[in-house]
Amino acid sequence: MVASDGGPHRTRREFLAAGTAAAFGGVAGCLGGGTRAVSVLSAGSLARTFEEHVGPAFESETGIELRGEYHGTNALIRMIEERTKVPDVIVSADATLLRDRLYGSVTDWDVEFAANSLGIGYDTRTRTGRRIADGDPWYEVAPDADPGDVAIADPDLDPLGYRAVQALELAGRAHDRPNLKADLLDAVYREPKEPQLLTGVTTGSRAAAVVYRNMAVDHGIAFAEFPDEYNFADPDLADHYATAEYTTDDGYTAVGRPILYNVTVCDGADATAAGRRLVEFLVDNLDRLTAAGLSVDERFPRTVGDTPEAIDL
Structure with missing residues (x-):
């Protein structure tokens, strides 16, 4: 199957079936050095979603603290381009914007996980x-x-x-x-x-x-x-x-387009494994996003680009 922009994607069932085994084995091994936090640079519209719905549940399940910082997506992408911020995970309120600006520099893949109105x-x-x-x-x-x-x-x-x-x-x-x-x-x-x-x-x-x-x-x-x-x-x-x-x-x-949120892990991030675990947690708990007022349907999650073998998306 292909994504709306022509890239490959997998359905939610395929995504979860492929990722679950790698999530626990890979993250447990990579976090053995003591990494217990993941830094997230996210669209400001998701501040409460991450701080109140996702972060506490993620830490409860994994023992990994989510440390979020929230800005307008174009502003946070400028921070990444200028290297004033180097987060583990990037969350964008415009999937195409992330791909246009960050593919080829800090990532070459992402996962769409929700919509909005x-x-x-x-x-x-x-x-x-x-x-x-x-x-x-x-x-x-x-x-x-x-x-x-x-x-x-x-x-x-x-x-x-x-x-x-x-x-x-x-x-x-x-x-x-x-x-x-x-x-x-x-x-x-x-x-x-x-x-x-x-x-x-x-x-x-x-x-x-x-x-x-x-x-x-x-x-x-x-x-x-x-x-x-x-x-x-x-x-x-x-x-x-x-x-x-x-x-x-x-x-x-920016051309007008449907609202799509996506997430990726930065190449060379300090806590790459923890970042990948957060991505997997997000797509395995989409009901938390619905409770937060986001729209989640059969389109999600959808992967685009060269997803890492380490999480086998």
């Missing part, structure tokens, strides 16, 4: 939030909000940010509002630190933010999912999503 999270205590909760279309409500009252992630640092910009473009077409993108981009607050995107909404200082579904679940706030035409959740609409693009300030052009 885009929408607007809001505070029902605010005027803007009450209108959305009452059923007013978000694309009519958001332009009426006070400047800075609606937030997006920084599109130059984070796929969540450039997906928000792309969604505004697609929404403008879908709802015959050609000025929607320009008007909102003039008024929104751009949050440079993705894990803090919803802080203002939860504290009442901001009305709403364009976020992934799992982030709203994490923070316990109301969430209005965008229609399939611009929520980047429907793989059958990949060609439609691709009609919207965004070029970051470092020259990378």
Whole structure:
């Protein structure tokens, strides 16, 4: 079978059958030198997923501590490219971005493990939030909000940010509002630190933010999912999503595409075996991701590239 981008992949059943035996034998041997932690550089939208759902369970099962650091994916990839960060494991909120930027330098394989959807999270205590909760279309409500009252992630640092910009473009077409993108981009607050995107909404200082579904679940706030035409959740609409693009300030052009999370282990990482064990733990416990608000279906896990023989994916 082949992945959506033409690379080889295996189904969940094949993946787990192949990896389980190697996981316990290989990791036990390689960790004999005393490595009891794995460093993870991850997309900020998964901060609570790893800290509250994955990390504690992984440490309980393996005795390996997960030490996570969370940023917008484009920002963390820049850190890796500039060698200011050298993690054991990299987790991206845009599978294609990781492959475009890191294949051939720090890895040549990855595993897709979950999907997500885009929408607007809001505070029902605010005027803007009450209108959305009452059923007013978000694309009519958001332009009426006070400047800075609606937030997006920084599109130059984070796929969540450039997906928000792309969604505004697609929404403008879908709802015959050609000025929607320009008007909102003039008024929104751009949050440079993705894990803090919803802080203002939860504290009442901001009305709403364009976020992934799992982030709203994490923070316990109301969430209005965008229609399939611009929520980047429907793989059958990949060609439609691709009609919207965004070029970051470092020259990378991101084409609109379905939201896919993927994970890899850095070549030459300090705790390679522990990193591989974490990858295996992730795909063997996809129910934890569903509980965290992510989407997991028969597509996952899916491997792409030259997966290491050591974990026999």
